[in-house]
Amino acid sequence: MKSLTGFRDFLMRGNLVDLAVAVIIGTAFAAVVKAFTGMIMDIIGKFGGVPDFSSTSIYGISVGVFITALLSFVLTAAVVYWLVVIPFTNISARLKKQEEQVEAAPAxxxxxxxxxxxxxxxxxxxxxxxxxxxxxxxxxxxxxx
Known part of the structure; x- marks a missing residue:
C-alpha cells in the first residue's frame, strides 16, 4: 500500500503536472508552427518557381533537403520568437514592475x-x-x- 501512496504522490506532484501540460501545449503549438511554416514555404516556392526545395540539387549534390530544413528552422524560430518570447517578456516585465511598485510602497x-x-x-x-x-x-x- 505504501508504494501506491508514493506513486500517487509522484503523479500528483506539481512539477509533473506542469510538465505534462507543457508537453501537450507544445505538441499543439508545434502543429500550428508546422502549418504556418508550410504556408510560408509554399509562398517562397511559388516565387522561386519550385513548390518544394527537397528535389533541388547543385552539381548533383542534393541541397534541397538542407535548404528546406534551414528555412523551416528559421521560420519556426521566428514564429516562436514573435508569438511566444516577445509577449512573455512584455508580460514578465509588466508583472515585475507591478511587484516593484508594491514593494516600494512605504510600509x-x-x-x-x-x-x-x-x-x-x-x-x-x-x-x-x-x-x-x-x-x-x-x-x-x-x-x-
Missing part, C-alpha cells in the same frame, strides 16, 4: 497606526466633548487649565 508601522487612531479620537473628542472635558483631550483625560 505602515504600528506607530503610524497608533498616531492615526490618536488623531481620530482627538477629532471625535473635539467635535463632541463630554461635560467637563477640555476640547482636544481624550474622554476621561485629566488636563490642567
Amino acid at each position: 505602515v508601522t504600528s506607530e503610524d497606526l497608533l498616531t492615526e487612531i490618536r488623531d481620530l479620537l482627538r477629532q471625535q473628542a473635539v467635535g463632541n466633548p463630554t461635560p467637563g472635558q477640555v476640547p482636544g483631550s481624550f474622554p476621561g483625560q485629566v488636563t490642567e487649565r
Whole structure:
C-alpha cells in the first residue's frame, strides 16, 4: 500500500503536472508552427518557381533537403520568437514592475497606526466633548487649565 501512496504522490506532484501540460501545449503549438511554416514555404516556392526545395540539387549534390530544413528552422524560430518570447517578456516585465511598485510602497508601522487612531479620537473628542472635558483631550483625560 505504501508504494501506491508514493506513486500517487509522484503523479500528483506539481512539477509533473506542469510538465505534462507543457508537453501537450507544445505538441499543439508545434502543429500550428508546422502549418504556418508550410504556408510560408509554399509562398517562397511559388516565387522561386519550385513548390518544394527537397528535389533541388547543385552539381548533383542534393541541397534541397538542407535548404528546406534551414528555412523551416528559421521560420519556426521566428514564429516562436514573435508569438511566444516577445509577449512573455512584455508580460514578465509588466508583472515585475507591478511587484516593484508594491514593494516600494512605504510600509505602515504600528506607530503610524497608533498616531492615526490618536488623531481620530482627538477629532471625535473635539467635535463632541463630554461635560467637563477640555476640547482636544481624550474622554476621561485629566488636563490642567
